[in-house]
Amino acid sequence: MTDTLAFVGGGNMAEALISGLLRQRRMVPEQISVSDIQPDRLAYLASGFGVHTSRDTADLVRRAATVVLAVKPQGIREVLDEIRPAMDRNPLIISIAAGVSLATLAAGLPSGSRIIRAMPNTPALVGRGVTVICRGDAVTEDDVAVAEAVLGAAGRVWRVDETAMDAVTAISGSGPAYVFYLMEAMLDAAERMGLSPETAREWVLDTVEGAAVLCRETGRHPETLRQQVTSKGGTTAAALDVMQEESVNDHLVTAILAAQQRARELAEQNA
Numbered sequence: 151m152t153d154t155l156a157f158v159g160g161g162n163m164a165e166a167l168i169s170g171l172l173r174q175r176r177m178v179p180e181q182i183s184v185s186d187i188q189p190d191r192l193a194y195l196a197s198g199f200g201v202h203t204s205r206d207t208a209d210l211v212r213r214a215a216t217v218v219l220a221v222k223p224q225g226i227r228e229v230l231d232e233i234r235p236a237m238d239r240n241p242l243i244i245s246i247a248a249g250v251s252l253a254t255l256a257a258g259l260p261s262g263s264r265i266i267r268a269m270p271n272t273p274a275l276v277g278r279g280v281t282v283i284c285r286g287d288a289v290t291e292d293d294v295a296v297a298e299a300v301l302g303a304a305g306r307v308w309r310v311d312e313t314a315m316d317a318v319t320a321i322s323g324s325g326p327a328y329v330f331y332l333m334e335a336m337l338d339a340a341e342r343m344g345l346s347p348e349t350a351r352e353w354v355l356d357t358v359e360g361a362a363v364l365c366r367e368t369g370r371h372p373e374t375l376r377q378q379v380t381s382k383g384g385t386t387a388a389a390l391d392v393m394q395e396e397s398v399n400d401h402l403v404t405a406i407l408a409a410q411q412r413a414r415e416l417a418e419q420n421a
């Protein structure tokens with residue numbers, strides 16, 4: 151797929167991608183290298199996956215065809231400073247740092263650098279992520295295919311224009327937290343009703359997963375499916391009436407728009 155892939159930052163996201171790439175036999179360990187400032191992380195990744203590890207980021211970047219920047223957004227400037235002098239081979243750069251724009255990345259790298267910005271979400275840790283990517287000017291169609299193959303190891307990959315990235319962050323990036331919030335409420339209610347937490351957890355998990363699969367497989371809008379399970383005067387209607395009275399939907403929409411606004415602010419701070 152690509153001859154050599156280097157990760158700068160060997161944290162949770164890098165591990166999710168490495169594990170998926172090897173499990174799905176998209177790459178072999180000899181093709182993958184990782185640099186991190188935490189010796190423990192490097193030891194863990196080397197012993198767990200057999201990948202090459204080093205604290206010398208510049209050296210890895212010099213030898214890599216593709217480089218994934220997988221450090222926290224606060225650390226991205228330092229990493230750009232480190233890799234800039236090592237970009238002789240002009241490797242494809244894929245940044246997964248949340249809220250760091252293509253312009254910010256390009257400003258820290260030599261002109262003509264091929265840069266893809268990606269926004270994954272946490273289900274990537276179990277191979278069920280949504281990753282949305284946007285491409286810089288110098289990127290080729292082959293580069294996008296490489297990025298899709300690397301990031302696709304942790305779930306599905308979608309292409310968008312960068313202008314959609316703050317909205318993407320609010321929907322799929324932060325989205326798992328909204329679902330967890332609903333699950334927490336269902337578990338709190340289960341406890342109030344005296345159900346065993348362990349059993350309630352299984353029911354909630356199967357219910358959330360089942361509802362998503364039902365929605366996908368029927369191709370129906372969630373509103374249609376909701377109406378189908380809501381008979382007038384019934385139990386579901388009793389719950390939904392309260393949600394309606396409390397304007398839960400409006401509050402959730404307002405909350406998700408706040409996430410988009412925060413993504414904008416963070417992108418400006420990182421510029």
Ligand SMILES: NC(=O)c1ccc[n+]([C@@H]2O[C@H](COP(=O)([O-])OP(=O)(O)OC[C@H]3O[C@@H](n4cnc5c(N)ncnc54)[C@H](OP(=O)(O)O)[C@@H]3O)[C@@H](O)[C@H]2O)c1
Pocket residue numbers: 158159160161162163164185186187188191207220221222223225228229246247248269270271272323
């Ligand atoms: N986790 C998510 O759900 C998620 C979702 C979307 C996007 N992302 C993005 O993915 C990126 C990685 O997230 P993560 O959860 O994998 O982070 P993480 O677990 O903190 O991993 C980052 C690793 O990079 C190390 N590091 C810091 N500076 C470095 C440097 N200059 N050179 C080499 N390594 C360095 C960190 O060490 P220290 O701990 O010592 O700093 C840490 O071990 C972030 O930018 C995040 O915004 C994550």
